[in-house]
Amino acid sequence: MKAVRAAVALVALAIAPSLLAQGSTADEIAKYRAALQDGNPAELWEGRGEALWKQQRGPKNVSLERCDLGLGAGVVKGAYAQLPRYFADADRVMDLETRLVWCMVTLQGYTEADAKKNPFGNGNDRKSDLEALTAYVTSESRGVKMNVPMRHAKEAEAYRVGEKLFYFRGGTHDFACATCHSEEGKRIRLQDLPDLTTAQGAQKAYTTWPAYRVSQGELRTFEWRLYDCFRQQRFPELVFGSDAAIALTMFLARNANGAPFDAPAIKR
């Protein structure tokens, strides 16, 4: 009996320091993340994106400077904070990436396939113009309060579909977005997973994408975030610019309303 008690005591002693270590680990990781904030390589993408925005390109050799992102032709400032939204010219709800493709097609004369062919860089030499353009446009909404509209019937429909998709369980693992993102305090290894069903959780997550991922050496957009979540939960590939991608974005962006947009950010 004594031996058992001694063993228990030993175990307790062994556990105590590791618990302490866990607390300080979280503190140190927070310090690591804070140290990265000063000097975010996302700025390199913002710079490249701004140059691409202003450069005369495509079969029609025009710039994107007359592209209407929802606030009028050529207005970039604050535009991302009000996306996705319904665009009458396309008769469709569009997120930023889809709208950029639209402008590349209608203004610059690219085919849709050409405009969409490289949505995500490969982390090495193949860089994505869409990621750079997205970095530039989103950087022009930094500090602007999220204010995604839901006036048009199609906006409301996209939100409802997005919500359905968020809770929809499927794939080989019977997973949904909600499996990981509808409870406080969940994590994968050291990664805290935001509870996207609360305003606070949705705000914190949505307003910090796009982000420079140090693990990939790439700037990643929100469409990439959704694409990779689908891959991780063993769903079919989320098609770039699809109604499903836009609907999920609509649901999460709208839930983030009221919070100041704070990206491109930097993440591990």
Place this chain on the structure above:
Amino acid sequence: MADPMKIRATTLGDSTEVKVLMSHEMETGQRKDAQGQTIPAWFIQNVIVTWNGRTVLSAQWGTAVSKNPFLSFKFKGGAKGDRIAISWMDNRGDKRTDETVIA
């Protein structure tokens, strides 16, 4: 041709703070590609920072400097409008120079 650097130079009292981000793969030469072939090392070896033409920092880098390198330091002096130029050269002989003025 490498993408432009992002340089910030700001006066802080009697000194100037320089922060720069460079666009570079900084390939270590330790990684293998999908075919199992070693990806050759490709990295910035030399960096030089000048203030109105005068060297305020020079550096030699190895492959362990992170991809898309960041560097920050301060020097005494510098006034708004002064020229800061930064050049790098990599192990393939590629070079890039960018300039900014102190804000």
Place this chain on the structure above:
Amino acid sequence: MDEMRRRLIQSGGGMTLLGLLLAAGWIKPEEALAQAQTWNKAAFDTHSLTDTMKALGGGDPAQSKDIVFFQTPEIAENGAVVPIGVTSNIPKTESIAILIEKNPNLLAAVFDIPTGTETSISTRVKMAQSSNVYALVKADGKYYVAAKDIKVTLGGCGG
């Protein structure tokens, strides 16, 4: 031409010829880079502190409390990007180098610090695994060192 040479010689104190040429606007920074382009291959190829010191032409560095790490976390979430800041409070600091003990090659970077530049630099390095990181300072021809143990946790999945 003679006049120029005289001026170069007269105003030489504290500034290198290269610096003077730069200041006079005779050469662009890029050309200066080509001229200053010394890259110490021997030092960058070393695998132990002893060998690095040999390649740099120095002896055993003295431990120094006047070398301080700043904005340097004890745990790095990703070894691909580890912020390192080093300040040397040693008088006559000429250069600051960053070395990572358990990297394939020890030496990560050497910064030469001319007079007038603060003896403090901040950058980011790759770490293959948890390791001691050395800040090696050359001051008045002598070498000094400080070490910091940094743990690296490589997150595996793309989250």
